[in-house]
Structures are given as C-alpha cells and as structure tokens.
Amino acid sequence: MGELVADEHVKYILAVEKRKDDFESVVTEHLRINGAYWGLTTVDILGKLESVDQEEIVAWVMKCQHESGGFGGNIGHDPHLLYTLSAVQILALFDRISVLDIDKVSKYIVALQNEDGSFSGDIWGEIDTRFSYVAICCLSLLRCLDKINVEKAVNYIVSCKNLDGGFGCTPGAESHAGQIFCCVGALAITGSLHHVDKDLLGWWLCERQVKSGGLNGRPEKLPDVCYSWWVLSSLIIIDRVHWIDKEKLVRFILDCQDKENGGISDRPDDAVDVFHTYFGVAGLSLLEYPNLKAIDPAYALPVDVVNRIFFK
Amino acid sequence: MEEEKVSDSGGEADPSQLLYHLESILDSHPLINEVGFIHPSQFLSLAEEASTLVSASIETIAQPEDERVNTKLSGGNTPDMVFWNRDHKLGISTEYLLPLYKAAKNAFMAAVGRYNNAKMSRFHEESGEASVSGRSSSFKNFCAVDVMKHSRALLLLNSDFGTAWNYRKLMVSKEPHVANFMDELGFSKLVLSYSPKSECAWSHRRWVIKMISGKCLNLQEIVEKESDLVKLIAEKSKMNYRAWNHRCWLVSYMSSGQVIYEIISSRDWAGLNVADNSCFHYRSRLMLRMLEGSLTKQGPKTISSHDAEYYKILKEELDWNEMLIKRYIGREALWLYRRFLSIYWINQFVIDGADALPHSNQTPISTSEIKTFLDNELQLFYSCQVFSVNDFDDYRAQATFSATYMLWITRHFSQYPGSELIMELRPRDVQEVLEKYCPERSCLWNFLRTP
Numbered sequence: 001m002g003e004l005v006a007d008e009h010v011k012y013i014l015a016v017e018k019r020k021d022d023f024e025s026v027v028t029e030h031l032r033i034n035g036a037y038w039g040l041t042t043v044d045i046l047g048k049l050e051s052v053d054q055e056e057i058v059a060w061v062m063k064c065q066h067e068s069g070g071f072g073g074n075i076g077h078d079p080h081l082l083y084t085l086s087a088v089q090i091l092a093l094f095d096r097i098s099v100l101d102i103d104k105v106s107k108y109i110v111a112l113q114n115e116d117g118s119f120s121g122d123i124w125g126e127i128d129t130r131f132s133y134v135a136i137c138c139l140s141l142l143r144c145l146d147k148i149n150v151e152k153a154v155n156y157i158v159s160c161k162n163l164d165g166g167f168g169c170t171p172g173a174e175s176h177a178g179q180i181f182c183c184v185g186a187l188a189i190t191g192s193l194h195h196v197d198k199d200l201l202g203w204w205l206c207e208r209q210v211k212s213g214g215l216n217g218r219p220e221k222l223p224d225v226c227y228s229w230w231v232l233s234s235l236i237i238i239d240r241v242h243w244i245d246k247e248k249l250v251r252f253i254l255d256c257q258d259k260e261n262g263g264i265s266d267r268p269d270d271a272v273d274v275f276h277t278y279f280g281v282a283g284l285s286l287l288e289y290p291n292l293k294a295i296d297p298a299y300a301l302p303v304d305v306v307n308r309i310f311f312k
Numbered sequence: 313m314e315e316e317k318v319s320d321s322g323g324e325a326d327p328s329q330l331l332y333h334l335e336s337i338l339d340s341h342p343l344i345n346e347v348g349f350i351h352p353s354q355f356l357s358l359a360e361e362a363s364t365l366v367s368a369s370i371e372t373i374a375q376p377e378d379e380r381v382n383t384k385l386s387g388g389n390t391p392d393m394v395f396w397n398r399d400h401k402l403g404i405s406t407e408y409l410l411p412l413y414k415a416a417k418n419a420f421m422a423a424v425g426r427y428n429n430a431k432m433s434r435f436h437e438e439s440g441e442a443s444v445s446g447r448s449s450s451f452k453n454f455c456a457v458d459v460m461k462h463s464r465a466l467l468l469l470n471s472d473f474g475t476a477w478n479y480r481k482l483m484v485s486k487e488p489h490v491a492n493f494m495d496e497l498g499f500s501k502l503v504l505s506y507s508p509k510s511e512c513a514w515s516h517r518r519w520v521i522k523m524i525s526g527k528c529l530n531l532q533e534i535v536e537k538e539s540d541l542v543k544l545i546a547e548k549s550k551m552n553y554r555a556w557n558h559r560c561w562l563v564s565y566m567s568s569g570q571v572i573y574e575i576i577s578s579r580d581w582a583g584l585n586v587a588d589n590s591c592f593h594y595r596s597r598l599m600l601r602m603l604e605g606s607l608t609k610q611g612p613k614t615i616s617s618h619d620a621e622y623y624k625i626l627k628e629e630l631d632w633n634e635m636l637i638k639r640y641i642g643r644e645a646l647w648l649y650r651r652f653l654s655i656y657w658i659n660q661f662v663i664d665g666a667d668a669l670p671h672s673n674q675t676p677i678s679t680s681e682i683k684t685f686l687d688n689e690l691q692l693f694y695s696c697q698v699f700s701v702n703d704f705d706d707y708r709a710q711a712t713f714s715a716t717y718m719l720w721i722t723r724h725f726s727q728y729p730g731s732e733l734i735m736e737l738r739p740r741d742v743q744e745v746l747e748k749y750c751p752e753r754s755c756l757w758n759f760l761r762t763p
C-alpha cells in the first residue's frame with residue numbers, strides 16, 4: 001500500500017495550476033475557481049501553502065467578481081453561488097476576506113433566497129439544496145448569517161429528507177451522498193442537527209462502504225475517492241463514523257495515488273485530477289492520517305482557518 | 313451523390329474556418345439528432361461501413377437528399393476528416409477539438425461583447441442621445457443571432473459552459489414565443505446526446521418548462537415526452553442521477569392519471585434494470601405522489617374508492633418486488649426499495665386501532681394483515697439463507713441484505729399491533745448471518761440490534 005506521497009501531490013497541483021493549454025484544462029476553465037479552491041486547500045492541508053503566489057491568486061479571484069457581487073468561475077463568466085463560495089473559501093485560506101466588500105457579496109447571496117426558504121443558484125432560478133449549503137456556509141464565513149431567514153432555509157432542507165434518512169436536491173429527489181453532505185453541513189452550521197435522524201442516516205451512509213474499503217455515493221455504484229469526503233464528513237458531523245472500517249478506507253485512498261507523478265484518482269489505476277486529489281487528501285485528514293492539517297467537516301476548510309475567522 | 317468535404321491535411325486548419333464549417337453543417341442540417349466525438353482512426357471504418365451501405369442501397373432505393381458521406385482519404389488509408397455527418401448523426405474528430413473549442417469560445421465571447429455594447433448604445437439612444445434606434449435595434453438583433461449561433465457550437469463542444477446557457481436563456485426571454493422555447497428543448501436534447509449527465513442541459517430544460525407552463529396548452533404532452541426522453545437516455549447512460557432527478561422533478565407537473573400511468577408503464581423497464589437504484593427511487597416518488605392528498609386530505613377515517621385502488625397498486629408493487637428479489641440474487645437496489653415499500657405501506661394505510669373503519673372491508677390494514685405480511689417477510693428471510701458453500705458472492709450478498717432488511721422491519725414495525733410475530737424471528741439467526749458475511753460492520757449491527 002505505501003504511504004501518502006505528499007510532496008508529489010503538492011508538485012502535481014502546482015503544475016496543474018500553471019497548465020493552461022491542453023484540452024482538459026481548457027474545457028474546465030469555466031469552473032477554474034472551484035479548481036483553485038480544491039488545489040489550494042489540498043496544498044494547505046499538506047502544509048505547503050507558502051509555496052503559492054498569494055498576491056497573484058487574490059488579484060485573479062477578485063477579477064472573477066461580477067458587478068452584482070457574485071463570483072464567476074473565471075474572468076468574464078457569469079456569477080453563480082457555487083463559484084462565490086469557492087472565492088470566499090480561497091480568500092479565507094489566505095486570511096484575506098478583508099479585501100471583500102462583504103455587504104455587496106452578502107446582498108448577492110441574500111437576494112437568491114426564495115419564499116419557501118430554498119436558494120436559487122443564480123438569477124435563472126434552478127433550486128438545489130447544494131445552493132442552500134453554499135449560501136449558508138458563505139454567509140457564515142462572512143459572519144452575516146443573520147441576513148437570511150435561517151428558519152425557512154432550514155425547513156426547506158428538512159423538506160428534502162427521504163424515508164431512508166438521506167437527503168436529495170429538492171423535495172422527493174433521490175438521496176445522494178453529495179447532497180447529504182450539503183444538507184447535513186448546512187444544518188450543522190445553523191445548529192439544526194436535531195432535524196436529522198442520526199441513526200437512520202448513519203445506517204444509510206455506512207452502507208456506502210464496499211468490500212474494497214472505498215465508499216460509493218449511492219447504492220449499487222462503484223466506490224469513488226470523492227465520497228471519502230462527502231460520506232465521511234457527514235458521518236463525522238452526526239457522530240457515527242465508528243460504524244465504518246476506517247483502516248480499509250485509508251488503504252483504498254492510498255491505493256488511488258499516482259506515486260510517481262502525484263495526484264489521486266477516483267479509483268485505483270485511473271487518471272488523476274485535482275478534484276479527486278483534494279477529496280482524497282481531505283478524506284485522509286478526516287481519518288487523522290499523520291502530518292496532515294485537520295479539516296473542518298462542515299466548512300471544508302482547515303480547522304485553523306475556520307478558527308481564525310470565528311475566534312479572532 | 314453529394315459529398316461534404318470538410319477536411320484538412322496535417323492538423324494545420326484555421327480554427328475560425330473549422331468553426332465556420334461546424335456552424336454551416338448545423339445550419340444546413342437541422343435534423344441532426346446526435347453528436348459524438350470520434351477518434352481519427354474511426355473515420356476510416358465509418359467510411360468503409362458507409363460505402364458498403366451506399367453501394368448496397370444504390371441498387372435498391374434512391375438516396376435521400378440529406379444523406380451525405382464524408383469520405384475523403386489521402387495518403388493511402390489515412391483519413392484526415394474533421395466532421396462526419398450522415399443519417400442525422402454528427403461526428404467531430406477528437407484531433408480538432410482543442411482548436412474548435414477555442415474558436416467557438418472566442419466567437420461566443422466576442423458576440424456577447426457586441427450584444428452588450430449594442431444594448432448599451434440603444435439605452436443611450438432611448439435616453440435621447442441619438443435618433444437612429446431603428447438601425448441599432450436591427451444591429452442588436454443581428455448580435456443576438458450571433459450569440460445564439462456561437463453558443464450552440466460552444467455547447468456542443470463543452471456542455472457545462474454555464475455562461476453560454478445563460479445567454480441563450482436571455483435571448484429567448486427577449487423573444488418569448490412558445491416556438492423559441494421548444495427550440496431550446498430540441499437543442500438541449502442534442503447536447504444530452506453526447507453529454508447525458510450534463511447538469512446545465514437538464515437545468516435548461518427545467519427552466520424552459522417553468523417558463524412555458526403558464527402559457528402552453530399541451531403541457532401534459534410535453535411532460536410525457538420529457539419522461540420518455542429520460543427513459544431513452546437512461547437506457548444508454550445507466551444510473552444517471554441527473555436524468556432521473558429530472559424525471560422525479562416532472563412528477564409535480566403530472567396529473568394523478570398520469571402518475572398511475574407512469575407507475576404501470578415504467579414497471580417493465582425497472583424489471584430489466586434491477587441494479588439502477590434511481591429508477592426504483594423514481595417509483596417511490598410516484599407512489600408518494602399517488603397517495604399524496606388521498607388519505608391525508610380527507611382525514612384518516614374516510615376511505616375513498618381511489619384509496620382502495622392505490623392500496624391495490626402498492627400491494628402489487630410489494631409482490632412484484634419480491635418476485636424480482638427472488639429472481640435477481642443479491643441486488644441492493646431491490647432490497648432498499650422493499651424497505652421503502654414496507655414502511656410506506658404500514659405508515660400510509662394502518663390506522664390507529666383496528667376499529668377505525670367500521671364501514672370498509674378493503675382498507676386500512678387490519679392486524680391480521682400485518683401478521684400475514686410479517687409472516688411473509690420471515691419466510692423471505694429464511695429462504696435467502698438456503699444456499700451451498702460453493703455459491704458465489706451474490707448469494708452471500710442476498711443473505712446479508714435479507715438480514716439487514718429484517719433489522720429494518722424490526723425497527724419500523726415494533727409499534728404496530730400484530731408485530732409480536734417478529735419475535736418469532738430468532739435474533740440469533742440475523743446476528744449469525746451478519747457476523748458471517750459482513751463482519752466489518754459489526755459496530756452498526758450491534759447498535760441496530762439493541763432495541
């Protein structure tokens with residue numbers, strides 16, 4: 001199995017940041033700010049954030065801001081809540097939230113709350129509990145959660161709970177580990193975890209672990225490293241992580257590394273990418289793997305970054 | 313026979329020419345219904361396949377006008393084609409994706425820039441700064457056409473370029489005719505043909521449906537077609553969460569008759585796709601919708617004839633699910649669906665105390681029915697434990713799923729009269745199965761077994 005090849009992963013991420021001309025990086029340019037968040041958070045968990053050019057990144061992030069206050073996935077792209085959270089998280093990593101006009105950003109988010117408490121992702125009106133999480137997480141990091149109707153936001157999330165204990169993207173939608181993370185994370189941030197049937201949800205979540213030790217996101221699916229984050233963080237938040245085999249999961253994640261060139265893939269022997277590298281390293285951090293910074297399961301940021309915001 | 317030559321030797325093509333060709337093909341072939349990316353080596357086999365087909369068909373039938381074959385070969389057998397277009401299918405060579413994509417993106421961004429400038433200048437005119445609004449209005453329309461054209465090419469190369477979808481929404485909102493909305497349904501369907509999981513494309517369809525739901529007379533028909541589209545896509549793209557999520561979303565637009573029709577008509581498909589958890593979730597969504605507002609709206613003590621019908625459908629679903637469980641060994645999705653059906657059956661139809669319904673002999677569930685049900689579930693559990701040591705993993709999975717299902721039943725049925733029967737299930741039996749086949753989850757099993 002071997003160890004975590006931390007240095008190779010840092011090198012891999014820094015190289016991907018610079019690579020801009022192959023098809024893969026070009027067709028993902030519309031969500032580059034998500035990629036930057038995944039990469040930079042990984043580098044921070046690995047203790048190497050000082051190796052990136054902070055000024056350059058902060059300047060680029062600010063160029064992604066739209067006049068409405070929201071952020072686009074790259075310069076010149078339309079704003080969306082998903083990209084706005086990544087922007088705020090990147091600035092939080094660098095302790096630079098102060099460069100933001102918090103009033104402007106929060107107004108953008110607040111305006112996207114609907115009458116039933118749900119959130120639209122942007123002005124075009126698609127509704128999803130992911131957007132509820134993003135809005136709540138973002139406003140909390142900006143210390144102005146009181147600007148939205150939290151009670152209604154919580155009630156909407158609760159209305160997306162299924163009989164299996166999980167959550168979907170809208171009322172009646174299928175339970176999915178990614179959506180569960182968003183709902184449980186949002187309920188944790190708003191202090192509303194009493195709405196979760198922890199035993200029932202914990203049961204569904206731990207049935208995501210398959211023979212290889214990896215976790216899947218839905219029944220009958222193959223395991224995927226990204227669920228090491230979505231499932232695991234949810235289990236930690238609801239205090240049921242002892243129901244899975246943690247050692248086997250650590251082994252599964254380590255088996256997905258490209259040990260020569262760095263990076264982590266979805267499953268052993270597949271091609272690596274930044275997304276799975278982040279979720280693999282973040283998962284190992286949740287599993288208390290040695291020499292990694294601890295990550296907060298609800299805010300998806302290193303614990304010291306979160307503490308810096310709330311205990312300043 | 314007309315031949316469409318869009319080729320290039322050595323990959324040195326002018327990107328803007330490539331884009332022009334792509335857009336010309338799309339303009340002149342509005343019936344294209346599938347797009348795909350193909351490796352250069354596939355052009356040769358496609359060409360051979362086509363020439364065989366063509367030579368065979370020339371003798372029998374006349375060639376349809378739109379049937380064109382790209383078969384330019386150069387340097388022996390090396391095909392150097394960029395696009396393949398035949399039988400309403402468009403193939404794009406993977407070798408040219410990068411220059412094409414860059415050209416499409418630049419053209420789209422430039423068109424957006426021109427459109428926004430035209431909008432601004434018109435705004436200034438309306439504020440009295442000029443007086444040639446007629447001319448500038450037509451210029452703005454011209455820019456809008458460009459935005460639509462280039463966003464189309466761009467989204468056929470990268471389905472998740474959100475800004476391009478947004479501008480299409482904006483353009484259609486300015487000309488909100490039903491036909492324009494229907495065009496967007498057609499276009500996003502084409503995008504889904506090469507990218508069936510594209511979240512943006514599915515979301516675009518929901519936006520269109522929300523926009524026309526107030527002004528369209530044949531909404532029911534659109535919803536039906538939409539449901540069929542998901543079925544078609546789910547056939548090729550298994551366990552596609554985004555597609556099934558779209559179908560679940562449609563349920564709120566369905567009439568109660570349509571809900572029943574969907575339950576019955578989609579049953580065979582589910583029976584052939586027993587590992588697709590999403591299709592069983594869809595069925596649970598339909599079941600919930602069917603019973604929404606039946607018992608609850610009228611108060612628990614009134615049972616309508618509809619309820620009797622719904623009760624029958626739910627019971628049939630339980631029987632059908634049991635049949636599938638016995639036929640397809642070790643399928644997690646089937647067992648999870650049974651968990652749903654069992655608690656839904658008891659929660660929805662049992663009414664506190666057996667005397668709640670003196671005038672009905674059909675529903676709700678009586679104590680003896682609960683006993684019959686539990687007896688059946690016990691037998692199902694024990695039947696799943698009978699297999700030889702040489703049987704494969706599927707049988708062990710089946711035994712495990714049946715044991716966890718019994719834990720589920722014990723947990724959810726213990727409050728109802730008649731549930732004493734569960735006590736006949738020896739806890740030791742369940743425990744043995746779980747410890748034997750799934751020891752890694754012993755923490756959870758120990759917890760669930762404690763009452």
